[in-house]
Amino acid sequence: MIGGVQAKVLLSQNEYGLYLDKIFEEIYGKELEPKYKLVRERDGMLKTSAEVKWLEFNKDGRYKADFEDIAVGRSLLMSPFNHYFTWQTTLVTEIIEEKQGYVKFSTENSVYELFKL
Numbered sequence: 001m002i003g004g005v006q007a008k009v010l011l012s013q014n015e016y017g018l019y020l021d022k023i024f025e026e027i028y029g030k031e032l033e034p035k036y037k038l039v040r041e042r043d044g045m046l047k048t049s050a051e052v053k054w055l056e057f058n059k060d061g062r063y064k065a066d067f068e069d070i071a072v073g074r075s076l077l078m079s080p081f082n083h084y085f086t087w088q089t090t091l092v093t094e095i096i097e098e099k100q101g102y103v104k105f106s107t108e109n110s111v112y113e114l115f116k117l
Contacts, residue, residue, distance in 0.1 A: 034117060038078060038087060041111040047087040049078035052114070055088075070095060070103055076114065 034048035078086035090108035101116040
């Protein structure tokens with residue numbers, strides 16, 4: 001790359017539409033096919049994501065750790081895992097129902113259902 005020159009964002013097109021150049025994908029990442037679906041009970045809001053994490057925070061509200069499993073006191077974060085994440089819930093207050101590929105839970109201000117697709 002030449003100093004002082006902005007890198008180009010490359011797109012290509014085929015019969016199905018536009019797609020990202022492989023180099024762009026490697027640098028910036030590309031959201032994969034959704035594997036999770038989150039539905040908020042009160043208004044039916046729907047969010048999808050390729051991956052999820054359950055975050056835990058210290059008493060001062062700073063990030064402490066992330067986990068693959070839900071637990072009371074954790075917050076759901078939907079991918080991508082950067083500043084442009086899809087959705088983050090408030091802290092889980094109750095796990096209402098949990099079974100293979102599904103969990104219904106309450107947070108500080110909402111009730112959600114998370115499905116593994």
